Amino acid sequence: MDGNGRWAAKRGLPRVAGHRAGAEAVRAALKSAAKAGIEVLTLYAFSSENWRRSEEEVSDLKGLLGYYLERELDELDRQGVRLLLIGDHTAFGPQLVERLERAVERTAANDRLTLVVALSYGARSEIAGAARKLAAKVKSGLLDPSAIDEELFGSELMTAGLPELDLVIRTSGEKRLSNFLLWQAAYAELIFIDTLWPDFDEAALAAALEEYSGRQRRFGGR
Incomplete structure (x- = not known):
């Protein structure tokens, strides 16, 4: 979800205003995804590299996360949305951690749509962590190295148990994965689109899904 800061700058507003507008876009994206029958929606909300931003901006982001979590939790539950977290959410401090974990617990039985929120997440760190877990099992004699294959490795990732990733949409014209999944x-x-995240709406999602549906997925077979 990229482009909050640029959205605000274009309007002469502080960056936090862009983040607020981005949070509203999350609501729209979630409703649109549920309407489209999407099974799992993963949002890259805060990367492990975002801690390098100014203390003021990080504080604003944490405050917004807590505010919208409290405001939207009842609606998420009513709509049958299950919340999952990937990354190191414990880095956000005890008060926000308690809210996040309470929300995960409350929505655990919901099955209409799974919303995965990546917080303090970095894919390289995730992969290294999975390797460490497997290495520890080998060292302790619980695992033969020859048994390590893609399926076993994937079972140690934070997304274990979720379906295969089908589509990545990046907003704001940037054309890179930025350490995501x-x-x-x-x-x-x-799919890379020029739309800034706060302007991402149902029509933008529908256009991305239409483009996706027209692609041939060969998985390297031919």
Whole structure:
């Protein structure tokens, strides 16, 4: 979800205004995804690299996350949305961690749509973590190295148990993955659009899904 800052700058507004507008776009995207029958929607909300931003901006982002979580939790639950987290959400401090974990617990039985929120997430760190877990099992004698294959490795990732990633949409005209779901995106379709995230709406999602539906997915077979 890229372009909040540029959206605000174009309007002469502070960056936090762009983040607020981006949070509203999340609501629209979630409703549109549910309407389209999407099974899992993953949002890259805060990368492990975002901690390098100014202390003021990080504080604003954390405050917005807590505010919208409290405001939207009842609606998420009513709409049958299950919330999952990937990344290191414990880095956000005890008060926000408690809210996040309470929301995950409350929505655990919902099955209309799974909303995965990536917080303090980085794909390289995720892959390294999976490798460490497998290495520890080998060292302790619980695992034969020859048994390690793609399926076993994937079971140690934070997305274990979720379906294969089909489509990655990146907004704001940037054309890179930025350390997001690198393992999972091996055969995902990639769509890059110029729309800034706060302007991403149902029509933008529908256009991306239409483009996706017209692609031939060969998975390297031919």
